Amino acid sequence: MTAYLITSVSIVGAAPTDLLIRDGVVAEVGPGLSAPDAVVVDGTGLVALPGLVDLHTHLREPGREDAETVESGSRAAALGGYTAVCAMANTSPVADTAGVVEQVWRLGREAGLVDVQPVGAVTVGLAGERLAELGAMADSAARVRIFSDDGHCVADPLLMRRALEYVKAFDGIIAQHAEEPRLTEGAQMHEGEVSTRLGLIGWPAVAEEAIIARDVLLAEHVGSRLHVCHVSTAGSVEVLRQAKARGVRVTAEVTPHHLLLTDERAETYDPVFKVNPPLRTADDIAALRSALADGVIDVIATDHAPHAVEDKECEWAYARPGMLGLETALSIALDVLGPEWDLIAERMSRTPARIAGLTGHGVDPAPGVPANLTVIDPAARRTIEPAELASRSRNTPYARMTLPGRIVATFLRGEPTVLDGKAVK
Ligand SMILES: NC(=O)N[C@@H](CC(=O)O)C(=O)O
Ligand SMILES: [Zn+2]
Ligand SMILES: [Zn+2]
Numbered sequence: 045m046t047a048y049l050i051t052s053v054s055i056v057g058a059a060p061t062d063l064l065i066r067d068g069v070v071a072e073v074g075p076g077l078s079a080p081d082a083v084v085v086d087g088t089g090l091v092a093l094p095g096l097v098d099l100h101t102h103l104r105e106p107g108r109e110d111a112e113t114v115e116s117g118s119r120a121a122a123l124g125g126y127t128a129v130c131a132m133a134n135t136s137p138v139a140d141t142a143g144v145v146e147q148v149w150r151l152g153r154e155a156g157l158v159d160v161q162p163v164g165a166v167t168v169g170l171a172g173e174r175l176a177e178l179g180a181m182a183d184s185a186a187r188v189r190i191f192s193d194d195g196h197c198v199a200d201p202l203l204m205r206r207a208l209e210y211v212k213a214f215d216g217i218i219a220q221h222a223e224e225p226r227l228t229e230g231a232q233m234h235e236g237e238v239s240t241r242l243g244l245i246g247w248p249a250v251a252e253e254a255i256i257a258r259d260v261l262l263a264e265h266v267g268s269r270l271h272v273c274h275v276s277t278a279g280s281v282e283v284l285r286q287a288k289a290r291g292v293r294v295t296a297e298v299t300p301h302h303l304l305l306t307d308e309r310a311e312t313y314d315p316v317f318k319v320n321p322p323l324r325t326a327d328d329i330a331a332l333r334s335a336l337a338d339g340v341i342d343v344i345a346t347d348h349a350p351h352a353v354e355d356k357e358c359e360w361a362y363a364r365p366g367m368l369g370l371e372t373a374l375s376i377a378l379d380v381l382g383p384e385w386d387l388i389a390e391r392m393s394r395t396p397a398r399i400a401g402l403t404g405h406g407v408d409p410a411p412g413v414p415a416n417l418t419v420i421d422p423a424a425r426r427t428i429e430p431a432e433l434a435s436r437s438r439n440t441p442y443a444r445m446t447l448p449g450r451i452v453a454t455f456l457r458g459e460p461t462v463l464d465g466k467a468v469k
Contacts, residue, residue: 045458047071049079050419053087055409056094057385063092065415068458073411085463089423090452093389095127095416096374097396097405099219099297100194100273100345102366103129103160105151106144107136112350112436114148117370118157119434120348122461124370125418125451126158128397128405133165134195140165140176142184149186157461157469161400164188166207166218170196175206182214189401192219194273195320197255199225204259208268217269217295217399220259222280223321227251232361234307234322242310244360247322249277256280260287260294271399272296274347276321278331285340295399297345298332300369300376301441309441315356315363316441319349322365333380336391343396346373350437368440371433374420375447383422404457415458424450434467 047066054060055073062077063070098121104112112120114131121129131148133139139148145162152160164181168174170193181188191211198204198220207218228251233239235246256272260283263270275281275296287294301319306326309317317323335341349366356363377388389408397406404414427446430438454462461468 047079047082048085048455048460049077049082050085050087050092053419054091056389057091057383060087063409065455065458068415070409070411070413070415073409085419085453087419089421091385091420091422092409093385093418093420094393094406094408095418095454095456096125096392097400097402098126098129098346098348098370099343099396099400101129101131101348101370102134102350103131104135104350106147108352110436111352114151114160115155116434116436117348117350118152118155118160119467120370122157122454123434123451123467124372125374125420125454126370127416127418127454127456128159128161128402130161130163130190130400132194133163133192134170138165138169139163140168142177142180145181145186145188146184158456159402159405161402162186162188163219164191166191166193166198167203172196172198172200172203175203175210178207178210178216182216189214189216190219190271191216192221192273194219194221197221197223197225201258201262205262205266208263208266208270212266212268215269217271219271219273220255221273222252222255222259224251224254227254233310234324236307236325238307238310244310249279249324252277252321253279253283257283260292263294264290264292268293270294274299274302274321275332275341276302276324276328278328281331281335281340288340295342297343298336298341299347300344300373301367303329303332303336303380304376305441313360315358315360316367316439318360318363318365319367320365337387342391343399344373344377344391345396346370350435351439352437356439366439368433368435368437371435372428372440372442372447374451375449378422378449379447415455417455418451419453421450421452422448426450
């Protein structure tokens, strides 16, 4: 195995030092290291972080390999600085059996670019009627711990209660897509001034907040772990703040796009801005940013949702919701939070790794720890060109925007997956 010596690199914002990677682990950290056999990476001006961990990725395989595959999504992830991603279950077939989650897990191993941790469906076929084989997925080779019907809400309170009770036995977690379906029928965008002006049916904030309020009470009642996907409103933040103050075992994520973009983007009628939950208002963004800083929101997760051209380049009402995220998340975080490296490491690596139970990930580079890390050039600026992305899809909302930061290198267990800003395989 080739050794790598990264010189004069700042580890999570600390004073520059050298970092030697050998045999899959961080072998040494300190100034003036020498390793004649190692490939040298000049880390001057660069920052090393524990490899990013995404709790919420759609890889589309099996079923929509035209939009993304485990391999293409893994490459996009590595280029974005990720070393592990949790692959959502809304594939075709749905990942609701041990067989499908093992297939996704195996494809991830074969691609070898990031650790792909499958998420299992909560209900059979995401239909919200019967619990899926949660135990069999937990016991499978994929060792599933996170279950989600993401794309759909587990709307039936009795099913949600049973799911929360079931996963307690193996310290599992239910990740809820919080959307009361009766309040969002026909919805196209955030319900507010802009939707009124555009004449589009609105998706009210209360549709999200009502489910989160119910679910934190259920989680409290059964003493189980709840995770809330893509929190998007100021009201949701308040419900979470109160639940956490009471000691409810709830964690929450926010996406990069909900930290940056508002519902005014819909004025373009460009479906690249159509997403679930919808882009909200500037006040929501302000509340989400402060919740991320104070810890009411635990994690930034991408909700990377690739869609084929025919599903996006059409009339707004017919377009599928969702946007790409893996290759731009770190840049958006840097833009929104500034060079707060410890906070970025916490929200994008350490905490998501802990929630998902991914040992070996989310650990700061130090002697003896697995070399899962990423190296960032914070001074670089890049203009996003959809055609240059590694994803098979093109639906980035940041096309032609110039964003701060560039991933220079990513290492997975000591092997580079990205070097010099390019994917190694
Ligand atoms: N976020 C989206 O708008 N779409 C996601 C599903 C989801 O995350 O709800 C998808 O799978 O395309
Ligand atoms: Zn969702
Ligand atoms: Zn999703």
